[in-house]
Amino acid sequence: MLKKIGVFLTLIVFLCAGTALAAPKQGGTLVFGRGGDSVGLDPAYETDGNSFMICDNVFEALVFYQDESTALEPGLAKSWTISPDGKTYTFKLREGVKFHDGTPFNADAVVFSIGRMMKDRQVKFFGKGLDIPAQERVPEYWVSMEMDDTIGSIEATDEYTVVFNLKRVEAPFLANMGMDFADIISPTAFMKNPKEFLRNPVGTGPFKFEKWVKDDRIILVKNADYWDKSGGPYLAKVVFRSIPENSVRFLELKAGGIQICQFPNPADVDLARKDPNIKLIEQPGMNIGYLSFNHTKEPWKSNLHLRKAIAYALNRKAYVDNIYQGMGQVAKNPIPPTMWGYNTDIPGYPYDIEMAKKELAAAGYPEGKGLPEITLWSMPVPRPYNPDGLKIGVAMSADLAKVGISARIVSYEWGTYLKRQREQPDDMDLFQLGWTGDNGDPDNFLAVLFDGMASSSIRTQWQNKEYHQLMQDGKLTVDQAKRAEIYKTALKVFYDEVPAIVIAHSTVIWPARNPVMDFKLHPTGSVRMKNVWLK
Amino acid sequence: MLAYITRRIFIMIPTLLGMSVIVFFMLHLTPGDPAELLMGERASEEALQDIREHLGLNKPVYVQYGIFLKQLLQGDLGETIWTRQKVWIEVKQRFPATIELAVVALFISCVLGMILGIISATRQYSIFDYLSMLGALIGVSMPIFWLGLVFMLFFSLNLGWLPMSGRLSVGVELQTITNFYVLDSILTGNWEALRDALWHIIMPAFTLSTIPTAIIARMTRSSMLEVLRQDYIKTAKAKGLSQFKVVFKHALRNALIPVVTTIGLQFGVLLCGAILTETIFAWPGVGKWMYDAVMQRDYMVIRGGTLFLASIFIVINLCVDVLYAVINPRIKVQ
Numbered sequence: 037m038l039k040k041i042g043v044f045l046t047l048i049v050f051l052c053a054g055t056a057l058a059a060p061k062q063g064g065t066l067v068f069g070r071g072g073d074s075v076g077l078d079p080a081y082e083t084d085g086n087s088f089m090i091c092d093n094v095f096e097a098l099v100f101y102q103d104e105s106t107a108l109e110p111g112l113a114k115s116w117t118i119s120p121d122g123k124t125y126t127f128k129l130r131e132g133v134k135f136h137d138g139t140p141f142n143a144d145a146v147v148f149s150i151g152r153m154m155k156d157r158q159v160k161f162f163g164k165g166l167d168i169p170a171q172e173r174v175p176e177y178w179v180s181m182e183m184d185d186t187i188g189s190i191e192a193t194d195e196y197t198v199v200f201n202l203k204r205v206e207a208p209f210l211a212n213m214g215m216d217f218a219d220i221i222s223p224t225a226f227m228k229n230p231k232e233f234l235r236n237p238v239g240t241g242p243f244k245f246e247k248w249v250k251d252d253r254i255i256l257v258k259n260a261d262y263w264d265k266s267g268g269p270y271l272a273k274v275v276f277r278s279i280p281e282n283s284v285r286f287l288e289l290k291a292g293g294i295q296i297c298q299f300p301n302p303a304d305v306d307l308a309r310k311d312p313n314i315k316l317i318e319q320p321g322m323n324i325g326y327l328s329f330n331h332t333k334e335p336w337k338s339n340l341h342l343r344k345a346i347a348y349a350l351n352r353k354a355y356v357d358n359i360y361q362g363m364g365q366v367a368k369n370p371i372p373p374t375m376w377g378y379n380t381d382i383p384g385y386p387y388d389i390e391m392a393k394k395e396l397a398a399a400g401y402p403e404g405k406g407l408p409e410i411t412l413w414s415m416p417v418p419r420p421y422n423p424d425g426l427k428i429g430v431a432m433s434a435d436l437a438k439v440g441i442s443a444r445i446v447s448y449e450w451g452t453y454l455k456r457q458r459e460q461p462d463d464m465d466l467f468q469l470g471w472t473g474d475n476g477d478p479d480n481f482l483a484v485l486f487d488g489m490a491s492s493s494i495r496t497q498w499q500n501k502e503y504h505q506l507m508q509d510g511k512l513t514v515d516q517a518k519r520a521e522i523y524k525t526a527l528k529v530f531y532d533e534v535p536a537i538v539i540a541h542s543t544v545i546w547p548a549r550n551p552v553m554d555f556k557l558h559p560t561g562s563v564r565m566k567n568v569w570l571k
Numbered sequence: 572m573l574a575y576i577t578r579r580i581f582i583m584i585p586t587l588l589g590m591s592v593i594v595f596f597m598l599h600l601t602p603g604d605p606a607e608l609l610m611g612e613r614a615s616e617e618a619l620q621d622i623r624e625h626l627g628l629n630k631p632v633y634v635q636y637g638i639f640l641k642q643l644l645q646g647d648l649g650e651t652i653w654t655r656q657k658v659w660i661e662v663k664q665r666f667p668a669t670i671e672l673a674v675v676a677l678f679i680s681c682v683l684g685m686i687l688g689i690i691s692a693t694r695q696y697s698i699f700d701y702l703s704m705l706g707a708l709i710g711v712s713m714p715i716f717w718l719g720l721v722f723m724l725f726f727s728l729n730l731g732w733l734p735m736s737g738r739l740s741v742g743v744e745l746q747t748i749t750n751f752y753v754l755d756s757i758l759t760g761n762w763e764a765l766r767d768a769l770w771h772i773i774m775p776a777f778t779l780s781t782i783p784t785a786i787i788a789r790m791t792r793s794s795m796l797e798v799l800r801q802d803y804i805k806t807a808k809a810k811g812l813s814q815f816k817v818v819f820k821h822a823l824r825n826a827l828i829p830v831v832t833t834i835g836l837q838f839g840v841l842l843c844g845a846i847l848t849e850t851i852f853a854w855p856g857v858g859k860w861m862y863d864a865v866m867q868r869d870y871m872v873i874r875g876g877t878l879f880l881a882s883i884f885i886v887i888n889l890c891v892d893v894l895y896a897v898i899n900p901r902i903k904v905q
Contacts, residue, residue, distance in 0.1 A: 067741050180613045
């Protein structure tokens with residue numbers, strides 16, 4: 037009897053292990069439903085998520101972000117060294133990697149891919165070299181990441197070694213090299229027809245580009261010669277379908293026409309929860325929605341009490357519950373909690389009308405008396421970090437009224453909003469804005485958004501010497517543990533000085549049909565199909 | 572006749588030119604900046620300047636217009652801001668989808684609308700008349716958006732009869748020649764694709780056809796009613812002709828003129844007004860493309876697209892005028 041039970045138990049254990057460790061199945065077509073079509077497929081020149089989504093699967097960069105974080109791991113470069121002064125990066129490249137057109141991946145391809153974005157092309161090839169054609173347009177990411185001020189020259193010292201000489205120490209440099217714009221393309225394919233490369237992309241990634249029907253679908257097929265044999269690609273084909281209307285996209289998922297549905301309506305997420313054929317894939321977004329002040333004018337510039345009063349007056353939990361519809365978390369710091377450098381000691385400003393009134397009185401405006409009507413700029417479009425700027429504006433205005441501050445909502449067409457905001461006009465008091473992180477580096481939030489002393493194009497023109505110094509230190513320190521401490525200090529300064537009120541980090545929830553396995557959302561928003569398979 | 576048509580075609584030129592001026596300057600009067608929208612939150616002044624310079628947006632408006640006109644004379648509609656593609660290639664890729672949809676929708680509305688209108692007119696004040704005119708009223712006032720979703724829920728999700736969105740199922744291969752899928756599948760003898768393409772077009776076309784159907788039905792009814800009161804109809808009836816002959820041979824042809832005008836105009840409306848239908852059914856046509864261009868301030872697309880649509884509109888009007896003469900020989904071209 038005991039023997040029988042033993043055999044039975046062993047069988048059960050085996051069965052369980054069998055299902056848990058089910059080997060990924062090869063083949064199949066996955067249809068991914070998304071809200072819009074790609075603009076172009078040349079990673080150096082794109083700026084939108086729908087374009088990067090395809091690039092993520094066709095191209096690869098020297099360094100990779102890990103599966104669900106922005107920690108770095110070797111990519112097309114198998115290793116790298118940094119010189120003691122932090123200005124020279126030497127990358128050793130992977131050998132035996134081939135582009136989809138059959139040409140070999142080597143140091144010259146790296147020099148070509150990155151070098152073509154430089155304004156002043158200080159590049160050296162190892163082989164016979166290539167004449168990089170003039171830029172068709174501005175490589176927007178390259179420019180906005182200030183890469184021309186960072187990279188001095190790029191050199192291929194042998195077939196599989198590339199050296200980057202930097203003009204200045206720039207700690208986030210390595211993380212930048214993992215971003216889409218730094219993807220490596222096939223020089224041969226590019227040179228064949230530079231103007232059409234964005235419609236015929238050729239990289240080293242797990243999937244090859246096959247076909248593009250504008251506004252309808254992009255089809256990728258498996259790259260059978262993919263260099264990394266340890267995992268995928270498993271899928272034979274991935275089809276990215278554009279279905280602009282959120283509800284229709286969700287209905288298509290229910291009907292089985294697509295297997296993954298990007299950006300569903302929050303109301304549909306509840307329906308998805310109840311559907312036994314659908315599972316939800318979640319990832320806290322690497323983003324922040326905030327409300328800031330016009331720091332170029334009084335009273336905002338120097339009245340800290342007033343800034344604090346507003347921070348206490350806003351019921352941010354209510355915004356997350358009702359307007360984000362639960363798909364988000366109230367922010368305490370301007371960087372998301374998943375990012376290194378996050379300061380857990382910051383308590384955040386709770387919703388507290390009494391405190392708000394007290395601060396308002398200390399600011400010199402007891403019960404709001406003496407403070408003229410202020411303007412509250414609210415965003416006209418939904419963004420990943422803020423689903424409905426106008427609704428949030430209305431809620432904020434109501435909250436402010438409770439403490440005696442009367443705020444008028446102002447909104448413009450999105451382009452005008454962005455443009456006028458940067459000009460910090462006199463008729464702007466408070467403004468909503470936000471950010472989605474690029475590379476997982478705190479510098480990409482804290483310096484880019486709030487260090488007004490660094491440049492006049494920083495959206496929040498807050499001028500604080502201590503904060504500015506910390507940002508500079510952060511860039512110049514290469515050791516990550518030390519940098520984390522610097523940013524924690526900076527977050528404390530941020531909390532004390534309230535240059536902006538952080539509202540929320542949104543959570544990304546995408547429903548998928550049950551057979552979709554190992555699909556993970558990445559904090560950067562990139563969509564990777566490499567290890568995905570269908571049960 | 573030929574001289575008339577030629578003259579009409581020549582008149583197109585100043586019309587289009589005038590339109591291009593209006594569109595061009597109106598675009599530059601509306602707020603918004605494509606460079607700003609391209610870069611979003613991350614724009615730096617330097618990057619914005621670079622982009623504006625590359626796109627030629629920092630030149631004075633009249634210089635930009637001059638460049639546009641020069642390109643136009645060379646038959647070039649320019650290059651789109653966002654997708655960096657020749658505008659006419661983009662038009663070529665999307666226009667067939669819209670025309671295909673509009674033609675099928677128009678076919679449905681002509682057949683349905685005229686049948687409803689004729690029956691209503693011949694049985695004025697009957698239950699059927701009231702019902703069909705009530706239907707027409709509902710058809711005009713029903714939001715396309717809502718109707719489309721209801722159709723989807725009912726015919727796709729619950730019954731599973733029709734595909735929900737798109738032009739072709741995933742997995743169905745079709746070699747495109749003209750980009751008219753129905754035509755292409757016939758040309759290449761691909762019957763599976765033909766069936767699939769037709770299956771896909773039914774629901775969007777039907778949704779799109781509701782408003783024109785209603786309008787055509789009402790137009791046919793009132794026009795028929797007027798004709799049916801004429802003396803020659805009485806004569807025809809007195810001659811002892813059958814009801815069928817009276818209605819279809821004597822009345823209908825005379826009643827058709829205002830209906831044809833309506834149909835012509837409706838076709839234009841279908842072409843330009845398919846935005847909602849195209850958005851709901853993920854139909855990759857011109858409407859959605861133009862709408863996105865307006866939102867993104869893609870000046871090149873808006874200019875090129877409107878010019879193209881305007882030409883189509885003018886051609887349709889011309890066709891309608893010519894059709895008059897065919898239907899009613901009494902109308903002579905002056």
